[in-house]
Amino acid sequence: xxxxxxxxxxxxxxxxDAAAQINLYGTVRDASGKGLPAVQxxxxxxxxxxxxxxxxxxxxxxxxxPEENWTLFFNLNGYNEQFYRASKADLNRGIEVTMFTKTRxxxxxxxxxLRQNATKSSSTISSFKKKNFGQxxxxxxxxxxxxxxxxxxxxxxxxxxxxxxxxxASRINVTINGIPVNDxxxxxxxxxxxxxxxxxxxxxxxxRGVGSSTNGAGAFGASVNIKTNNxxxxxxxxxxxxxxxxxxxxNTIKAGTGLLNNKFSMEMRLSRIKxxxxxxxxxxxxxxxxxxxxxxxxxxxxxxxxxxGKEITYQAWYGTPExxxxxxxxxxxxxxxRNYLDSSDRANLLNSGRTYNFYTYENEVDNYxxxxxxxxxxxxxxxxxxxxxxxxxxxxxxxxxxxxxxxxLSNYGLSNVILGQDTVxxxxxxxxxxxxxxxxxxxYSINGQLNNLKTYLVFGGATNTYLGAHFGEIVxxxxxxxxxxxxxYYDNNAQKTETSHYLKTSTYLTQNLTLGFDMQYRFVHYQFxxxxxxxxxxxxxxxxxPFHFFNPKMSVNYTLDRKQQLFANIARSNREPxxxxxxxxxxxxxxxxxxxxxxxxxxxxxxxxxxxxLNGYFMDYNNQLILTGQINDVGGYTRTNVKDSYRAGIExxxxxxxxxxxxxxGALTLSANKIASFTEFIDDYDIGGQAQILHERTDLAFxxxxxxxxxxxxxxxxxxxxxxxxxxVGRQFLDNTSAKSRSLNPFTFTNVMLNYQLTNNWSKxxxxxxxxxxxxxxxxxxxxxxxxxxxxxxxxTENFYYPQAGFNxxxxxxxxF
Numbered sequence: 156x157x158x159x160x161x162x163x164x165x166x167x168x169x170x171x172d173a174a175a176q177i178n179l180y181g182t183v184r185d186a187s188g189k190g191l192p193a194v195q196x197x198x199x200x201x202x203x204x205x206x207x208x209x210x211x212x213x214x215x216x217x218x219x220x221p222e223e224n225w226t227l228f229f230n231l232n233g234y235n236e237q238f239y240r241a242s243k244a245d246l247n248r249g250i251e252v253t254m255f256t257k258t259r260x261x262x263x264x265x266x267x268x269l270r271q272n273a274t275k276s277s278s279t280i281s282s283f284k285k286k287n288f289g290q291x292x293x294x295x296x297x298x299x300x301x302x303x304x305x306x307x308x309x310x311x312x313x314x315x316x317x318x319x320x321x322x323x324a325s326r327i328n329v330t331i332n333g334i335p336v337n338d339x340x341x342x343x344x345x346x347x348x349x350x351x352x353x354x355x356x357x358x359x360x361x362x363r364g365v366g367s368s369t370n371g372a373g374a375f376g377a378s379v380n381i382k383t384n385n386x387x388x389x390x391x392x393x394x395x396x397x398x399x400x401x402x403x404x405x406n407t408i409k410a411g412t413g414l415l416n417n418k419f420s421m422e423m424r425l426s427r428i429k430x431x432x433x434x435x436x437x438x439x440x441x442x443x444x445x446x447x448x449x450x451x452x453x454x455x456x457x458x459x460x461x462x463x464g465k466e467i468t469y470q471a472w473y474g475t476p477e478x479x480x481x482x483x484x485x486x487x488x489x490x491x492x493r494n495y496l497d498s499s500d501r502a503n504l505l506n507s508g509r510t511y512n513f514y515t516y517e518n519e520v521d522n523y524x525x526x527x528x529x530x531x532x533x534x535x536x537x538x539x540x541x542x543x544x545x546x547x548x549x550x551x552x553x554x555x556x557x558x559x560x561x562x563x564l565s566n567y568g569l570s571n572v573i574l575g576q577d578t579v580x581x582x583x584x585x586x587x588x589x590x591x592x593x594x595x596x597x598x599y600s601i602n603g604q605l606n607n608l609k610t611y612l613v614f615g616g617a618t619n620t621y622l623g624a625h626f627g628e629i630v631x632x633x634x635x636x637x638x639x640x641x642x643x644y645y646d647n648n649a650q651k652t653e654t655s656h657y658l659k660t661s662t663y664l665t666q667n668l669t670l671g672f673d674m675q676y677r678f679v680h681y682q683f684x685x686x687x688x689x690x691x692x693x694x695x696x697x698x699x700x701p702f703h704f705f706n707p708k709m710s711v712n713y714t715l716d717r718k719q720q721l722f723a724n725i726a727r728s729n730r731e732p733x734x735x736x737x738x739x740x741x742x743x744x745x746x747x748x749x750x751x752x753x754x755x756x757x758x759x760x761x762x763x764x765x766x767x768x769l770n771g772y773f774m775d776y777n778n779q780l781i782l783t784g785q786i787n788d789v790g791g792y793t794r795t796n797v798k799d800s801y802r803a804g805i806e807x808x809x810x811x812x813x814x815x816x817x818x819x820x821g822a823l824t825l826s827a828n829k830i831a832s833f834t835e836f837i838d839d840y841d842i843g844g845q846a847q848i849l850h851e852r853t854d855l856a857f858x859x860x861x862x863x864x865x866x867x868x869x870x871x872x873x874x875x876x877x878x879x880x881x882x883x884v885g886r887q888f889l890d891n892t893s894a895k896s897r898s899l900n901p902f903t904f905t906n907v908m909l910n911y912q913l914t915n916n917w918s919k920x921x922x923x924x925x926x927x928x929x930x931x932x933x934x935x936x937x938x939x940x941x942x943x944x945x946x947x948x949x950x951x952t953e954n955f956y957y958p959q960a961g962f963n964x965x966x967x968x969x970x971x972f
Contacts, residue, residue, distance in 0.1 A: 179241065180214045181250035183207050183229055191254060193539055193604035193611075194231045198717075205666055206609070229254060232541065232602075256535075276724075276755050276770050276806070277366070281358035285876075285910050288397045288926045288965040289405030289428050291346040292353055292381075293317035297906075298864055299361055300806045300822035303857075303884055305938040307471040309433030309510075309960045310401055311928075312441075314347050314468060314521075316938070319363055320774070320802055321828050321858025321887075322376020325733065328369055329379045332460070333598050334529055334547045335370050339621035339651045340734035348525040348551070349464045350441035351426035354395065354407050357382045363806070364772055365726035365753040368657035368675040368706065370598050370617040373730035375751055376774075383460060386420045386449050389413045391919075392972040399926075399965030403430040420449040433960035435512040436519075437471040454536075460529040468521045470555065473513035474939060474955030479504060493951065497560070509934070509958050516558035516585075523553025523590075540603030543615075549594040554587040556630075567629060567644040569636035584632040586644075592623040596653075609663045616656035623649045647684035647695070649734065654678045667715075673708035679731050683738065700737065702748060704729035722757035722770075732780060732794075739793050747796050750777040765811035774802040781856070781891055784942070785836040786845060799831035800855060821865035828858035830891055839945040846945060853893040857938075859885035859901075874912040881905040889941040889954065897954060902935030904928075904959075920971035925964065932961040 183194045190211025197204040207213045227250075229237040234254040241250060278299050286295050290311035293304045303321075307314040316324050325342040329335075331352075337344050346352075360380045369378055390413035397405040404427075411422035424445040431438050442465045449458040478486035484505065491501045503515060531545045561581045564571060572579040596619030604611055626646040629638055657675035664670055679702040684695050708726035715721060728751045736746045757770040780794040804826030812818040830853050836845040854860075866880035887899040906928050913921040936956035943952040 178214065178216050179246060179250070180212070181245075181252065183211045183213070183252045183254060185234075186253065186255055191231060191234075191539075194229050194234075194254065197228050197230070198225060204714075206663065227252075232539070276364050276757060276772065277360055277362040279358055279360045283353045283356050283359070285922070285924065286908070287351075287353045287395075288399070288924065288967055289351070289403060289430075291315040291350075292356075292359075293346060295353055296359075296361060297882065298820075298822070298866070298880055300808055301363055301804075301824045301826075301862065302361075303859070303862065303887075303937065305957065306959065307434075307938075307957055308430070308437035308439065308468075309471075309958055310403065310430060310963060312403060312428060312430040313432060313437065313439040313466075314345075314471070316346075318857055319361070319377035320772075320804065320824075320826065321855055322802075323857065326373075326375035326730070327377045327379060328374035329381070330369055331381045331527075332383055332529060332531065333370060333380075333543075333545060333600075334527075335596075335617070335619065339594065339619070339653070340623055340649060342730075342733050345523075345525075347439070347441070347464075347466045347468060347521075348523060349462070349527075350428050350443045350466065351405065351407060351424075352381075352443070352445075352462070352464075354409065354426060355383050355424055355445040355462065357384050363770075364724075364755050364774065365706075365708065365728045365751065368655075368659065368673050368708065370619075370655065373677070373704070373706070373728045375728060375730055375749065383445075383462075384422060384447065386451065386456075386458070387411045387413050387422065393920075393969065395967070395969040397965050397967040400960070400963035401431045401433055403965065404428070414451065418451055420447075420451065422447040432469070432471065433510060433963075434471045434475075434958070435507055435510045436469050436514065437512055438469045440467045441465070454534055456531075456533045458531045458533075460531070461527065463524065463526040465524040466521065470514050470519045470521060470557075471512055471957075474957055475509075475511050476504070477954040477956065479507070479511045480509070480936065480956050480958065490953075493946075518556050518585075519558060521553070521555040523551065525549065525551040536603075538603065540601065543600045543602075544597065545599070546597045547595065550592075551594075552589075552591045554589045554628075556585065556587050559584050559586060564634070564636055567638070569638055569644075572634045572636050579634050582632050582634040582636075585630050587628045587630055589626050589628065590623065591626075592621065594619065594621045596620060611661045613659040614657070616654070618654045619652070621649075621651040623651075625649070649681070649683040651682070652680040667713060669712040671708075671710040671712075673710070673726075675704075675706040675708075677704040677706065677729070678702070679704070681731070681737065683734070698737070698742070700731075700745075702729075702731045704748075718760055718762060720759045720761075722755070722759070724753075724755040726753045726755075727751070728753070736780065736793055746780055746794060747778045749779050749796075751775070751779075752777075765809075767809040768807070770806040770808075772802070772804055772806070776800045776802075779830075781830070781833065783833055783836055783891070784838075784845070785834075786838075795833070797830055797833045800829060802826060802828045802855070802858065804828075816870045817867060819865075819867045821863065823863035824861070826858070826860055828855040828860070829853065830855060833891060835890075835892055837943050837945055837950065841945055841948065848892075850892055853891055854888050856889060856891050857887045857899075859887050861885035874914070876910045878908045878910075879905070880907075884937070889939050897941045897952060899936055899939055899956070902933060902937070904933045904935065905930050918970050918972055920969065922967070922969040922971075924967040924969070926967070928963050928965075929959070929961055934961060935959055 183191045185191050192207055192209050194207040196213055205213055205215055224240060224242045227239045227241055229252055234256055237252055237254050239250060239252055283295055293315045294311040296302055297304055301320045303318045305316040319327060324344050329337055329344045362378045365374055366378045391411050393409040395407040407426045409424045412420055414420050426443045428441040443463060445462040447460045476490050478490050487504055491504060528548045529545060534542045560583050562584060563581050596617060598617040600613055600615030602613040626643045628641045628643055630640060655675060655677040659673045661669060661671045681700045684697055706727050706729060710724040713721045730749045732746045752775045754773045759768045778796040779800045781797055783795045785795055786792060804824055807823045810820035832851045835848045835850055839846045862884045864880055864882040869877045883903045885901045889897045907930055908926050910922060910924045915921060936958050939956040941954045943950055
């Protein structure tokens with residue numbers, strides 16, 4: 156009897172299991188009835204997926220789905236996403252799905268060709284609209300793991316920056332619609348030249364680590380790929396005004412025609428941002444525009460984009476001495492004595508408080524304009540292949556103006572001034588240092604599915620040329636010697652040409668396993684006026700430096716089950732030195748290029764209302780360039796290669812919807828960032844030359860071992876959203892010595908944002924927002940620099956910091972039509 160009962164139970168369980176294992180088949184066709192190959196088919200809230208075959212057919216086997224009904228999603232590049240609500244009745248007769256083309260969004264495909272597939276070390280952000288109160292894009296990325304932002308003026312407007320995993324902006328590759336943005340010579344990105352760009356951004360992907368092959372400078376810590384607004388199907392108009400602390404104001408007007416006759420589209424934006432800044436006189440006067448026009452054909456999209464930014468920013472680059480931060484009167488006076496400050500500069504230091512700005516000359520400004528032009532062509536061939544070609548041109552010009560006290564006339568190629576029996580060798584003067592540059596080129600990609608339907612392929616590349624004119628002018632001098640107004644005291648040009656090609660493949664080995672390969676060749680040809688030795692003398696000579704880089708990458712994705720995924724990636728990247736490294740060294744002592752091998756391992760667990768992601772990374776550098784204080788053979792404090800250094804860490808990202816009205820999220824990074832060994836050089840003014848100190852296993856500068864954020868999103872009533880974010884950043888060292896006396900203290904701040912959506916009969920949208928920054932009024936610094944020297948028998952260290960604003964707020968009204 157007992158055996159019989161057990162047998163019945165086993166048979167029942169087998170029957171239940173068989174009932175739960177569902178086989179589903181069907182066909183996907185286009186509007187003409189032709190079968191569509193390579194369509195990705197997935198289940199909502201479940202990680203089952205497959206692809207259609209050459210005839211458009213598909214089969215999903217052994218599915219375990221508890222519901223009576225379930226939703227299938229169908230995706231293919233160039234087609235609108237379709238969904239199908241399936242039920243048990245579909246199991247016997249199969250299903251038929253029709254997909255329709257979305258020609259106007261072909262532009263998305265060209266951007267996706269550069270982007271990393273969604274992995275454990277990337278974040279895609281498309282929610283800028285409600286966050287955009289006028290701060291630069293780096294501050295809108297604050298919630299992402301391993302991100303630290305900086306602001307010279309202290310309030311997120313003007314000169315701002317971003318570090319990812321401790322890596323500075325010059326090692327972060329940035330593209331807009333696939334077009335390189337990094338300055339080809341310095342590799343930096345100047346967000347101040349693109350004010351209110353966020354108002355024209357559709358989405359942005361932040362890829363931590365080397366990531367996928369892209370155009371422009373090598374990614375050594377991260378890459379940021381920005382996609383501007385998609386073509387709008389409907390006409391629109393929008394007025395967006397923000398105002399708040401430090402007399403900060405942002406005024407934005409946007410409008411678009413929508414798709415006219417299903418063929419043409421126009422869009423425009425005008426923006427103005429003004430702020431006095433947190434620091435004294437650290438004002439910003441920024442303006443920008445964005446224009447886009449598009450033609451949409453049956454298989455082709457042509458889109459022209461022009462955007463420009465004009466900035467006049469009062470300089471706050473000098474930083475604040477440590478004694479001023481600490482409010483130590485005796486130390487401030489000692490600093491003033493050591494640095495020979497005159498009475499007015501001393502009074503400025505003693506009386507300014509935390510908002511001290513060294514500069515007092517009324518026109519100590521950075522004045523620059525940058526115009527960007529892009530022309531994109533996207534075409535869809537038969538068989539699901541796509542061609543993307545874009546030409547681009549960027550024109551930048553401007554200067555920063557400085558009032559200089561007591562500069563030597565000889566530094567400007569001027570003769571001494573004879574006044575009776577006196578000889579004048581120095582003078583107060585005003586100078587302008589100019590940059591006039593042109594950046595032109597083209598990028599391309601061809602992508603599609605191979606005939607076996609299991610391999611997706613992208614072949615692309617770029618060729619770009621940069622022409623930069625660097626020159627300086629004297630616009631006024633107390634003792635002008637033989638100079639005329641706007642005489643150039645230096646004048647040199649540079650040309651940099653870059654060509655790169657890449658091939659990416661992604662192959663579905665099984666339904667759960669994907670293997671990717673990515674290979675890039677990059678050639679750099681840099682021609683510049685640099686210093687060399689001729690007959691024992693250092694002179695300026697035209698020089699040429701070529702580089703050939705091969706950057707291979709490989710990735711593996713494995714789906715464990717409907718809730719869990721694994722990811723692994725190994726990538727190699729190489730990067731040439733920057734302009735200053737070349738300009739201020741001789742060929743014999745020129746730094747070598749840097750190399751990085753990046754290994755990433757990730758795991759993700761995801762359910763309907765929650766997810767958790769764990770990512771481990773090891774970034775192994777060879778010949779990383781750092782500042783050591785060493786003076787080279789031309790007297791410059793240039794960067795030096797260190798043989799062995801690394802960054803290793805764990806990133807944890809999680810989110811959960813606790814109720815329909817509240818969700819929580821957070822990110823945490825634990826890391827070790829080390830240099831095996833290097834020699835620090837300190838100027839010795841007592842005996843001349845430089846003292847040397849050997850350091851071993853020290854921390855890389857600006858690389859916190861611990862950082863993270865936590866927050867929640869609350870919707871207590873209909874149309875009201877409250878978002879809270881608290882962020883912590885651990886200690887950051889100002890140099891590579893791991894000296895606590897040369898570091899930024901750990902800091903914590905909390906931001907709160909409230910948005911209320913009003914409904915009325917005369918507008919499509921009306922949004923009222925309030926942004927409360929640093930609500931607990933934390934006094935902290937997020938950037939700085941340091942240098943040391945020996946004088947009078949002691950080592951003196953000068954630390955400078957960039958203090959950030961305490962509690963401040965912004966209000967906002969957005970009306971859309």
